[in-house]
Amino acid sequence: MKIIELLLSLAALIVSVVWFIYSGFDYEPLIVLIMGIAGLVHLFLTRDNIEPAIGNKVKNSQTVTVNISSPQETSLKPLIDTTEIEKSVKGVSRLVKIELMKPKLGVLFIDDDQNFKVVTILKDANWRKTKSIVDVKSLDMPVVMDAQIFFVDINGVGILLGCEHGGLDLAQMLKEKYPEKKVVIYSASKENNAFHPVWDICDFKLEKNALPYQFQKLVEDYSIELYNTNI
Numbered sequence: 001m002k003i004i005e006l007l008l009s010l011a012a013l014i015v016s017v018v019w020f021i022y023s024g025f026d027y028e029p030l031i032v033l034i035m036g037i038a039g040l041v042h043l044f045l046t047r048d049n050i051e052p053a054i055g056n057k058v059k060n061s062q063t064v065t066v067n068i069s070s071p072q073e074t075s076l077k078p079l080i081d082t083t084e085i086e087k088s089v090k091g092v093s094r095l096v097k098i099e100l101m102k103p104k105l106g107v108l109f110i111d112d113d114q115n116f117k118v119v120t121i122l123k124d125a126n127w128r129k130t131k132s133i134v135d136v137k138s139l140d141m142p143v144v145m146d147a148q149i150f151f152v153d154i155n156g157v158g159i160l161l162g163c164e165h166g167g168l169d170l171a172q173m174l175k176e177k178y179p180e181k182k183v184v185i186y187s188a189s190k191e192n193n194a195f196h197p198v199w200d201i202c203d204f205k206l207e208k209n210a211l212p213y214q215f216q217k218l219v220e221d222y223s224i225e226l227y228n229t230n231i
Helices: 002-022 027-060 071-080 082-088 094-101 117-124 167-177 212-230
Strands: 107-110 130-133 149-153 182-187 204-207
Touching: 027 094, 094 212, 107 117, 117 130, 117 212, 149 167, 149 212, 167 182, 182 212, 204 212
Parallel strands: 107 130, 107 149, 149 182, 182 204
Antiparallel strands: none
């Protein structure tokens, strides 16, 4: 029986690897792959406990009862609720956490320059909920409420809300209304209001011509922080 379980587990593991590769490294086959590996580890760990019990049964002619959960229960239950899988995985690596957060994390760029290349780079990196708007007409807009990270350009935005200091005022309003969310301000100009209160409350600030990876690294770091908070 253990040989059959081992063969089934190996077959499932191979299928999940193929699925993971052909899906473009999506997070769902990654979860199945992790659970398949965990299942194989479980089989090898329990083998030594079960085989001696069977040997004693034959040697001593005694009835030994071994309680083993149904293979269907252990293989189907994790596929029903992926949230429980994520919560049960201990010592998850940084890379796995990032991949799990990519389809969930809302990233919003507020920039009158709709050709800002960082937005495209993040989308190409599979951060699926990355969006960009030219300005904010209400702090309760669905696209604003759905985001967990705001990247706000200092110049050319905040006009619709009558912000005297543009993106500085807008970033301040976003942080005060949504203190649990991350607000990053950036600008191509080095001449800004150095005494504006937003500099003390924003989460980070960047030059607009900073390396794209600096923007992506912030998204990755904040995604892990949110992952650890929610698990």
